[in-house]
Amino acid sequence: MTGFQQIVVDSPEPHVARIVLNRPQQMNAYSTQMCEELVEALEDYLRDDDKRCLILTGAGRGFCSGGDVSGADGEHAELMKTQLSHGREMRDGMHRVILALSRIDKPVIAMINGAAVAGGLTLALACDMRIASDQAKLGDTSGRFGLLPDEGGAWLFPRAMGLDRALKMTLLGEVYNATEAERLGLVTEVVPHAELEVRTFALARALAKKAPLAVRLAKNMMLRASDVSLERSLGDAALSVMVANPSADVREGVKAFFEKREPKFAGK
Template sequence: MSQYETILAETPLESVRLVKLNRPRQLNAYSTRMCEELCTEIDDYLKDDALRVLVLTGEGRGFCAGGDVSNADEDRHDLMKQQLSHGREMRDGMHRVIQALRHLDKPVIAAINGPAVAGGLALALACDFRIADEDAKLGDTSGRFALLPDEGGAWLFPRAMGLDRALKMTMLAETYLAREAQALGLVTEVVARGEALNQSLDLAQRIAAQSPLAVRLAKGMMTASMDMTLEQSQREAALAVMVANPSKDVAEGVRAFFRKEAPVFTGH
């Protein structure tokens, strides 16, 4: 177990990193310190080739309730004395976290064990998969405080659920139970109450058993293709197969297939 003030990090399964937001009294509302620690942990995950999947969840009964508006974040107090500092807080804080997750070429799973609202929903949507407990609530509550979807929600929400639905959610400060959120495009899979983490770890273990080279290249290709034409995407694919096809993992996959064995991928 690593030593942080606002997050917990461990490796409960081979090749799987688990990070828990650890401010349960605030429903894991993020603080300046939490953003710093998350960025450190994400960077460590990226650089460690032994780690193949990251699972992000919350300690206690919440995933993340967005930014901390309780004034409990002492690191934020002095920063907020000047109006321009509000923008700097976002740029150096949760903006860095969201961008770090979006730029990862390794998979990230959000295990949504409770409320994921406002910036907490943006954090979940920055992950590749969202496994939610059936009683978890998701939505954008920022409007209740006359705040904005400023952590990245203005970009992430419409891409997940469509512009009209995203506008309605934000303007009316709506939240949805997990199954409705799934129908709206915010959740990948809904599971029984209390099972989000277990199911996420199971998914992580299955992904970790795949070729890490193929997983990373496939994620990079699909993510980049969201902003490309078909022709541009195919050009990138042609470059990627020059890396993937000659790899030892492809040879191992073919060998295991014909011998009817489970492949053992190394990422080489």
């Protein structure tokens, strides 16, 4: 895939895609252009059935430091001339990225190699799992600039760590080390920095080997279940079973079990 300037997209292993935020000098702070490129890359991943897991990470020392407030982005400065344009920039920028992530029914892993703060933390929390280096820092620094958790943090932070802890983090502008972030629920797993890529790719590889249809349906069921009643969730489960149980992948999984071998799932 070509044409991107602020992200790098590749497929380092079979069935595994990777998106790298590529503004290392700015600690991968997002710009209007980066958001546009991310939306396109995420939509490409969603449509590509050969790709079964996505790793999202940052180049250099950081994952993502939130929005670029340096003023270096001329387009951003132009957008900020009126109060209405602030909301428009957010809706047309990072809001589209977070919504694109929320619509993906395949696994997305955030490989947090460094700072993930403010909108960068929101971006990580919009992924399904977060594997963090023991050198990573996570938190919400928006209040230090008089800004808000407006990229989706007001929705995602309390769901990850509880309302009281989310308020404390945002209102005080707190940033945590990786171990504390894991304890608070912001991180799925912490590993030594030198092992971050190995561990993340091992997880991605394991997910890519699972039955694609079942993975997508299970993820969709769990995401929907958080916003519906138990009765509606059970109804969704019954409908999903009608799709998954008669599939060739289920027949392959049962056959492989009795033959004492690894199944070879094809997503059918």
